[in-house]
Amino acid sequence: xxxxxxxxxDGPEAPLxxxxxxPIRVRGLCNAFGDYVVHDNLDxxxxxGEILGVVGGSGTGxxxxxxxxxxxQIPTAGSIEVLGQSITGARDDADIAIRCRxxxxxxxxxxxxxLSVVENVEVPLRKFYPAIEPALLxxxxxxxxxxxxxxxxxxxxxxxxxSGGMRKRAGLARAxxxxxxxxxxxxxxxxxxxxxxxxxxxxxxxLQQTLGLTVFLITHDLDTLHEICDRVAVLADKRVIAVGxxxxxxxxxxxxxxxxxxxxxxxxxxxxxxxx
Ligand SMILES: Nc1ncnc2c1ncn2[C@@H]1O[C@H](COP(=O)(O)OP(=O)(O)OP(=O)(O)O)[C@@H](O)[C@H]1O
Ligand SMILES: [Mg+2]
Numbered sequence: 001x002x003x004x005x006x007x008x009x010d011g012p013e014a015p016l017x018x019x020x021x022x023p024i025r026v027r028g029l030c031n032a033f034g035d036y037v038v039h040d041n042l043d044x045x046x047x048x049g050e051i052l053g054v055v056g057g058s059g060t061g062x063x064x065x066x067x068x069x070x071x072x073q074i075p076t077a078g079s080i081e082v083l084g085q086s087i088t089g090a091r092d093d094a095d096i097a098i099r100c101r102x103x104x105x106x107x108x109x110x111x112x113x114x115l116s117v118v119e120n121v122e123v124p125l126r127k128f129y130p131a132i133e134p135a136l137l138x139x140x141x142x143x144x145x146x147x148x149x150x151x152x153x154x155x156x157x158x159x160x161x162x163s164g165g166m167r168k169r170a171g172l173a174r175a176x177x178x179x180x181x182x183x184x185x186x187x188x189x190x191x192x193x194x195x196x197x198x199x200x201x202x203x204x205x206x207l208q209q210t211l212g213l214t215v216f217l218i219t220h221d222l223d224t225l226h227e228i229c230d231r232v233a234v235l236a237d238k239r240v241i242a243v244g245x246x247x248x249x250x251x252x253x254x255x256x257x258x259x260x261x262x263x264x265x266x267x268x269x270x271x272x273x274x275x276x
Pocket of ligand 1: 033038056057058059060061062063064065107
């Protein structure tokens, strides 16, 4: 079943392969762990240049979806194309040549605790450009650290010496290391205070506009959804049940969507923007 979407989203369906307009295309995706089915026939298109928010209750499979799109989770069925390359058709990890064209900020940051911030940022650079001069490597990594708004001296620090917000920025610097076209962010503002979260939202929006990124952004943060997401995809019932702008989603008669956006927190986030 196609998500409620189509009326809200892309009009006539473009076939798989239209990477120019849809850098991420997912069709009929199924993921299961043993007998436990996480996704069943899930479809999703991400448009070039948008920030797509991905929401859904805890455990609905948002992180698993992201992992499947970047080739870290092998689906039981379905097809995934990223930037025109089939992820589901890849024989192995090495077969996914476009890995260097996306950056990922995993839920929880996933920084290497024994490496400094700059060394963390250097990891993907070393992997994809092993012959790069050490001085240039350090310069690029340092530049990425500054891009995320961290102070210059943060580069030499270890993750344990940073605040939660600084760790998120360090993770973002690593995700940006290879000048990606696509950015995957899994709950980037979780655990940040509201001011820190708002600053991080603006950082993401600023980078997305400056660098022309397409962003796949998993979040529970209603302020983030309202503030920076162009569209929102809703995961429920093992698939994407709807994709659209928040006003478009609000017009849908789905209990989870109504409760999510019109519950007390949803109303608070919307009232600031006069949507309630
Ligand atoms: N490697 C795994 N092995 C077994 N089950 C898994 C594995 N990874 C995820 N799951 C299960 O798949 C379901 C979806 O997990 P996922 O992490 O995608 O949820 P989520 O929507 O990201 O939740 P949250 O909002 O809490 O981060 C959960 O029930 C989880 O327990
Ligand atoms: Mg998750």
